[in-house]
Amino acid sequence: MIEIHGLTKVYETGEVPVHALRGVDLRVAKGEFVAVVGPSGSGKSTLFHILGGLTPPTSGGVFINGRDLLRMSDLERTELRKTHVGFVFQKYNLLPTLTAEENIEIARDIAGRSSQPLDKDFQEILQHLHITGRMHHKPRALSGGEQQRVAIARAIVNRPALLLADEPTGNLDTENSEAVLTILRDLNARLNQTILMITHNPEAAAYAHRTVRMRDGRIVDESLPGASPHDTNRPKIGG
Amino acid sequence: MIYRLVWENLKHRPVRTLLSAIFIGVQVTLILTIVGLSDGTFGEMQERSRGTGADIVIRPPNSTVIQFTGNMMHGKELVAKVRQQPHVKIATGVLVQGIGNFQSISGIDLADFKAMNGGFTYIEGGPFQHPNDLMIDANFARFRKLHVGEPLDLGNGFNWNICAVVEPGKLSQLFAQLQPLQEMYSATNQVSAVYVQVDDPANIPAVKDQLQKLLDDYVILTMQQLLDMISVDNVPLVKGFTNVVIGISLVVGFLVVLLTMYTAVLERTREIGILKALGASPGYVLGVLLREAVLLAVIGTVAGIAMTYGSKWLLHFVLPPMLTEIAVPRWWPIALAISLVGGVLGAIYPGVKAARQDAIEALSYD
Numbered sequence: 001m002i003e004i005h006g007l008t009k010v011y012e013t014g015e016v017p018v019h020a021l022r023g024v025d026l027r028v029a030k031g032e033f034v035a036v037v038g039p040s041g042s043g044k045s046t047l048f049h050i051l052g053g054l055t056p057p058t059s060g061g062v063f064i065n066g067r068d069l070l071r072m073s074d075l076e077r078t079e080l081r082k083t084h085v086g087f088v089f090q091k092y093n094l095l096p097t098l099t100a101e102e103n104i105e106i107a108r109d110i111a112g113r114s115s116q117p118l119d120k121d122f123q124e125i126l127q128h129l130h131i132t133g134r135m136h137h138k139p140r141a142l143s144g145g146e147q148q149r150v151a152i153a154r155a156i157v158n159r160p161a162l163l164l165a166d167e168p169t170g171n172l173d174t175e176n177s178e179a180v181l182t183i184l185r186d187l188n189a190r191l192n193q194t195i196l197m198i199t200h201n202p203e204a205a206a207y208a209h210r211t212v213r214m215r216d217g218r219i220v221d222e223s224l225p226g227a228s229p230h231d232t233n234r235p236k237i238g239g
Numbered sequence: 240m241i242y243r244l245v246w247e248n249l250k251h252r253p254v255r256t257l258l259s260a261i262f263i264g265v266q267v268t269l270i271l272t273i274v275g276l277s278d279g280t281f282g283e284m285q286e287r288s289r290g291t292g293a294d295i296v297i298r299p300p301n302s303t304v305i306q307f308t309g310n311m312m313h314g315k316e317l318v319a320k321v322r323q324q325p326h327v328k329i330a331t332g333v334l335v336q337g338i339g340n341f342q343s344i345s346g347i348d349l350a351d352f353k354a355m356n357g358g359f360t361y362i363e364g365g366p367f368q369h370p371n372d373l374m375i376d377a378n379f380a381r382f383r384k385l386h387v388g389e390p391l392d393l394g395n396g397f398n399w400n401i402c403a404v405v406e407p408g409k410l411s412q413l414f415a416q417l418q419p420l421q422e423m424y425s426a427t428n429q430v431s432a433v434y435v436q437v438d439d440p441a442n443i444p445a446v447k448d449q450l451q452k453l454l455d456d457y458v459i460l461t462m463q464q465l466l467d468m469i470s471v472d473n474v475p476l477v478k479g480f481t482n483v484v485i486g487i488s489l490v491v492g493f494l495v496v497l498l499t500m501y502t503a504v505l506e507r508t509r510e511i512g513i514l515k516a517l518g519a520s521p522g523y524v525l526g527v528l529l530r531e532a533v534l535l536a537v538i539g540t541v542a543g544i545a546m547t548y549g550s551k552w553l554l555h556f557v558l559p560p561m562l563t564e565i566a567v568p569r570w571w572p573i574a575l576a577i578s579l580v581g582g583v584l585g586a587i588y589p590g591v592k593a594a595r596q597d598a599i600e601a602l603s604y605d
Contacts, residue, residue, distance in 0.1 A: 049599055054515075078520050081515075081516060082519075089602070093513045096251070096510070097247035097251045097510075102240070105243075106240050109241060110514070110517050110518050110519045
């Protein structure tokens with residue numbers, strides 16, 4: 001699913017080049033839920049941006065479903081975001097002028113799928129996300145937890161190969177954090193959705209099948225939790 | 240869905256959208272008012288020329304058609320000569336005396352004038368009784384709030400007495416008797432034009448040719464030729480002025496949309512980043528901005544058309560009576576096109592800026 005070999009990223013913004021990634025090797029199987037943890041400046045956000053096609057790698061091999069991101073043009077990376085990747089951000093990033101339903105619809109429109117009806121599975125997921133009664137509200141009328149659940153629905157509406165979540169619980173209280181992480185874990189189980197989640201929080205990371213630890217632009221540690229990937233008896237956030 | 244986003248974006252900042260639409264609307268109103276004024280004024284001039292009932296007009300050599308410059312000497316003899324021509328039913332000389340502000344008094348022979356077009360419809364008063372009697376049309380009377388029996392100083396040193404208020408649409412707005420007017424202005428036996436009516440419309444071309452042979456270098460026009468010449472296209476000053484207004488409107492529309500879209504792009508940096516993260520191409524982002532500009536231009540044009548009716552109503556009380564504004568629906572699509580061109584040009588730079596925005600930087604924008 002995802003194969004990364006010797007990935008580097010150098011930002012040439014100032015006079016001194018910044019080596020954000022210094023040779024990352026990672027393999028994520030289809031249907032895997034991987035947490036990436038590490039301190040600020042460890043390179044996890046850069047990894048997120050590269051895998052999401054938001055910025056090109058400098059060198060190395062990055063493959064998503066066999067597609068080489070290193071050789072992609074800007075337009076090809078745009079196409080990748082449209083069809084292969086879904087994002088969930090810490091700040092939800094819903095369009096404030098649109099309702100929850102329209103925020104989901106705009107993702108379908110961009111992907112050129114707006115003329116197709118929503119499939120039954122997705123409608124079930126909306127039920128599962130407990131947002132069906134809030135679909136006609138704009139983000140300012142939704143709680144943080146509701147906004148994040150809408151953002152998750154938007155991220156998966158086009159059935160992306162990879163769901164990238166950047167600190168998805170960073171702005172949420174304990175209760176909503178648990179709800180969102182449970183949803184991510186359930187989506188992973190229900191849809192066999194590959195998820196790569198960036199987090200500072202080791203308790204949030206414990207919801208993943210596997211945790212990858214980054215430092216100074218490299219992966220320094222990988223750990224597998226004791227529980228099986230789809231085990232629902234995960235530790236509680238803040239508990 | 241994109242249209243929903245565009246509409247919601249405009250609704251999101253209602254004051255900004257309203258102000259932008261009003262600014263675009265003002266330039267549309269400006270265009271439609273200028274064109275409406277020139278079309279209305281020239282249309283009324285045509286109507287008044289048609290109202291004379293003449294088929295042919297004779298003007299002095301080298302004279303202009305729109306402005307009655309230059310007089311012909313020996314008016315009586317000239318009219319008599321024209322009357323003798325075959326198929327000529329009536330011929331009457333008219334002295335047009337300018338009194339400033341694009342206004343003029345027409346000296347007429349009331350009996351001949353009546354024979355040619357049935358005469359005036361009197362709203363107040365009746366025919367001339369005294370040499371200083373002046374007949375005015377209803378538009379002039381309304382604007383100057385005048386009635387029969389009141390004196391009128393037209394700033395030409397003569398004390399006129401209003402003897403009648405007549406229905407508009409015949410030759411002029413102010414009428415005096417021909418001979419007293421000639422004497423007042425030391426233009427004894429001079430006429431500015433001779434209006435000719437023939438016995439049968441089929442004879443108009445033949446009579447015109449005949450008169451041209453007779454009067455050689457005089458300007459001789461059929462009424463249709465005269466009407467065709469009373470047009471904005473034949474007055475370079477008006478045409479040029481209209482073009483200048485269109486040019487200014489285009490620039491104003493461009494600047495209004497440029498400013499609106501530029502501030503919108505700055506304000507919506509994060510939203511643009513979100514669209515890009517969702518896979519929106521530069522073309523999609525540019526498309527959103529261009530659609531917003533188009534919608535603004537359409538709303539502004541509709542507002543401008545509505546405001547034109549307001550300005551028309553207001554100008555009705557302000558404009559001198561010889562200026563008439565009419566609605567010009569045939570110019571609505573042109574005004575829309577001008578707004579669209581200005582709007583789209585104004586949206587290109589902010590649109591390209593938005594389309595080129597780095598998604599990561601945009602997403603981190605607060």
